[in-house]
Amino acid sequence: MAPKVLVSDKLSETAVQIFRDRGIDVDFMPDVGKDKEKLAEIIGDYDGLAIRSATKVTPKILEAATNLKVVGRAGIGTDNVDKEAASKKGVIVMNTPFGNMITTAEHAIAMMFAVARQIPEASASTHAGKWEKSKFMGTELTGKTLGVIGAGNIGGIVCDRARGLKMKVIAYDPFLGQEKADKMGVEKVELDELLTRADFITLHVPLTDQTRNILSKENLEKTKKGVRVINCARGGLVDEAALAELLKSGHVAGAGFDVFAEEPATENPLFNLPNVVCTPHLGAATTEAQENVALQVAEQMSDYLLTGAVTNALNMPSVTAEEAKVMGPWIELSDHLGNFIGQMTDEPIKAINILYDGVVSDMNLEALTCSAVAGIMKSVNPEVNMVSAPVVAKERGIKISTTKQDKSGAFEGYIKLTVVTDKRERSIGGTVFSDGKPRFIQIKGINIDAEIGAHMLYTTNNDEPGIIGTLGQTMGENGVNIANFTLGRSAAGGEAIALLYVDAQVSPEVLKNLEATGKFQQVRALEFDVA
Numbered sequence: 001m002a003p004k005v006l007v008s009d010k011l012s013e014t015a016v017q018i019f020r021d022r023g024i025d026v027d028f029m030p031d032v033g034k035d036k037e038k039l040a041e042i043i044g045d046y047d048g049l050a051i052r053s054a055t056k057v058t059p060k061i062l063e064a065a066t067n068l069k070v071v072g073r074a075g076i077g078t079d080n081v082d083k084e085a086a087s088k089k090g091v092i093v094m095n096t097p098f099g100n101m102i103t104t105a106e107h108a109i110a111m112m113f114a115v116a117r118q119i120p121e122a123s124a125s126t127h128a129g130k131w132e133k134s135k136f137m138g139t140e141l142t143g144k145t146l147g148v149i150g151a152g153n154i155g156g157i158v159c160d161r162a163r164g165l166k167m168k169v170i171a172y173d174p175f176l177g178q179e180k181a182d183k184m185g186v187e188k189v190e191l192d193e194l195l196t197r198a199d200f201i202t203l204h205v206p207l208t209d210q211t212r213n214i215l216s217k218e219n220l221e222k223t224k225k226g227v228r229v230i231n232c233a234r235g236g237l238v239d240e241a242a243l244a245e246l247l248k249s250g251h252v253a254g255a256g257f258d259v260f261a262e263e264p265a266t267e268n269p270l271f272n273l274p275n276v277v278c279t280p281h282l283g284a285a286t287t288e289a290q291e292n293v294a295l296q297v298a299e300q301m302s303d304y305l306l307t308g309a310v311t312n313a314l315n316m317p318s319v320t321a322e323e324a325k326v327m328g329p330w331i332e333l334s335d336h337l338g339n340f341i342g343q344m345t346d347e348p349i350k351a352i353n354i355l356y357d358g359v360v361s362d363m364n365l366e367a368l369t370c371s372a373v374a375g376i377m378k379s380v381n382p383e384v385n386m387v388s389a390p391v392v393a394k395e396r397g398i399k400i401s402t403t404k405q406d407k408s409g410a411f412e413g414y415i416k417l418t419v420v421t422d423k424r425e426r427s428i429g430g431t432v433f434s435d436g437k438p439r440f441i442q443i444k445g446i447n448i449d450a451e452i453g454a455h456m457l458y459t460t461n462n463d464e465p466g467i468i469g470t471l472g473q474t475m476g477e478n479g480v481n482i483a484n485f486t487l488g489r490s491a492a493g494g495e496a497i498a499l500l501y502v503d504a505q506v507s508p509e510v511l512k513n514l515e516a517t518g519k520f521q522q523v524r525a526l527e528f529d530v531a
Contacts, residue, residue, distance in 0.1 A: 003069075003305040004045060008033035009052035011074060015294035022302040024048075040064045048072065048301050057081040062089045070094060070304050072297040075284060078314060087315045094300050094312050098153065098391075099293035100284035105157035107283045108202050108232040109165075111256030114277045115228050116141055116200075118254075121274060139253075142166045147198025149214065150233070151176045151186065152381075152395060155204030159186050170194055173205075173396070174380055177348045178422075180397025188348075195222040200230065206381050207234035217242035225251050232258040232283045235265075244269035247276060258283050314385045323364050330360055330415070333430045333438035334368045336452050336528055337417040338375020340428050340440070343526050344458070345376075351399040351420040352376065358413030361404035369402055372417055414441060443488070446497055450486040453501035456526040461519055463489045463496040470517050471498060478510045 004025040007016055011030070019026035027046075032038050033055030043049065043065045050072045051057065057071055062085050071081055073095040086093050114120060117138035125132050146162045148155050151173040159169050169186040172194045181188040191214070194201070201223065205211045215229065215238040223229075229252060231238055240261055246252040247270075254275040260268055263281060270276045284290070303309040310316065334354075354369055367386065374389035384392055393400060407413065411431045418427040429442035440450040444460075457475075461467050468487070475482055481503040489496035506525035514523045 003047040004067075005048035005050060005301060005305070006032075006043065006046040007050045008039060008055045009050070009074075010054075011050060011052070011294040011298070012291055014291065015050075015074070015298040018295060018298035019050075019302060022306060024302055024305060036061070043068065048305055050074065050297055050301060051080070053077065053080055055080065057086065059085040062086060062091065065089070065091070070301055072301040074290075074293040074297040075100065083315050092304065092310065092316055093314045094297065094304070094310075095314060096293040096296040096300070097312060097385075099296055100286075100289035101153045101157060103286045103289035104232055104283040105154045105161060105204075106286075107258060107279075108154075108158050108204070108230055109161050111230045111232060111258065111277060111279070112141060112146075112200055112202070112228070115230065115254040115256040115275075118275075120277050141200070144168070144199040145170060145197055147172070147189075147194040147201040148186070149173075149191070149194065149201065149203045150205035151181075151184065152204065152392060154233075155202075156184060156395060158202060158204060159184055167200075170197060173348075174346065175348055175377070175392075175396040175398070177350050177397040179350075180395070183397070191219070192222065195219055196224060198223070198227060200228045202230040203233045203237050205233060205237065207236045208380060208382055210380055212236050213239050215239065215243070220246055220252070223252070226253045228252070228254040228256070230256045232256075235259040235261040235263060241269045244273060247273050312385070323367070327363050327367065329432040329436045329438060330363060330368060330413075331371045333432055334372040334415055334417075335375040336438055336440075337415060337428050337430050338372040338377075339379065339528055340375075340526065341417055341419050341426060342376040342379030344426060344524060345419055345421065347421045347423055348396075349376070349398050349419050349421055351401065352393065353418040353420070354400075354402045355416040355418075356402065356404040356413075357409070357416070358405075358407035358411065360413035360415060361406070365402055365404065368415070369400065372415070373400060376419065411441070416442070440486075440499065443497055443499070444495070446488040446490055446495070448486045448488040448497070448499065450499045451484055451501055452528055452530060453483065454528055454530045455502050455505050456528065457498075457500040457502055457506050458522070458524045458526055459498045459500075459514065459520045460522040461496050461498070462521075463491075463493050464519075467496065467498065467519060470519050471500065471514070474514050474517065475500070475502070475510070478507075478513060480504065480506060480510060 002023055002025045005019055007028045016028045040061055047067055048070045052074050059082055068091050070092045076095055076097045078095050081093050083093050118136045122136040144167055146167045146169050148159055148171040151171040162169050163185050170189045171186045172191045176188055217239050220242050256277040258279045259281055300311045370386040370389055373393055374384050374386045377384040377389050377392055414429055414431040416429040430440050432438050438452055482500050484501040486499045511523050
């Protein structure tokens, strides 16, 4: 029997035809995604579900989806899919992360022009029969400094287009290396310098805990007078109320926003200000982009349902069913190793080196490497997955190398992950024990045996008496329960580390209290996605 796919949102007829041409039984019901009850009633008949943003794939829908194997999102955002529930259900979630990059970048450039030349206001005035030529004095983009926050896929295209407009481009991106910046023709700067130098600021980063309100009231006040701010990335990156006040005061000359903290945006502090251009999340709204992502998702879903090939999966590795049985714990380990490094590294990464020893060296190293790189990247970009991570790394000029060797130590196999920055090298090693559970076995060359928990605390210190007591007392005073801990040292009196497995996320206040003891060189709270 042919696989059966439901298209529950508006996809192009060409995309629907791809399913048919590949031998898939497809039902095109573009309005059913808005009807939760109807979708829940019929979803049990389908192997695949092709969606855009209108369909909400909730736990209730997944519970009713007794035959569902794959959800394909035509576009990059998957906030409308409960990925955790899908994973537990064994449903693959795919997206099309690269189909609308040019369209979104062009929209940001268009917004810059619109704000610089007050095009919407001038158009409205002229339509009203007025001829207010002297009222709409604009500014040129040529020769101005553009500050790009986030120089990845879309940000990189914006940089290229801006250079074509003869703008001077400066970029802030924690993962942008100097070599890559040189190739892009941009100047790599820190955020504070970007704020003080840029005539225009455009944002191209995902919304994470690190980027939320990256243009806060404090940071907006650091900008040069007359700056113009463009946000076509994600709502929540800018303190919209603070920006509105600075627009009213004249410190900020203008703003162009396609995304808002709350959407649909029917009310917003930026609305009805004369120097603000707003659009209703149109970044990907071109015929070409919508067609591209629709065609891609149809091809990806067909490939999986017919051959088992996995492309752009967000919640599973790209490995065969046979490999998954053996590699599952090692893929989990490589992700944890990368996540540890990602959370510990604040400066741009130049290189990632991975050593595979023993039994693991004969596995699908490409999948393991993708998992490790994704683990590193997702600390600042949670949308990165095993498929897109190598592309993101390459775009940032990060060199990835792998080495494999025969069994060389006490373990049947292990993985050692090392990152190189301009300031240091940082490494961590891990293995999978016979119980199938990943373990950290070496950090900074210091041997340990550490379980991996959802919430952990990492410290470094000089090896001296009282450290355990200080950790226990401080955590106890702050109501943090220690479930387990591991200690290690390079030598008596040398460098020492501690890795604590705690019951809840360690707050910034606890970290400050530990730092205030003066006994630790480094204190870091770590979070891991542990099944």
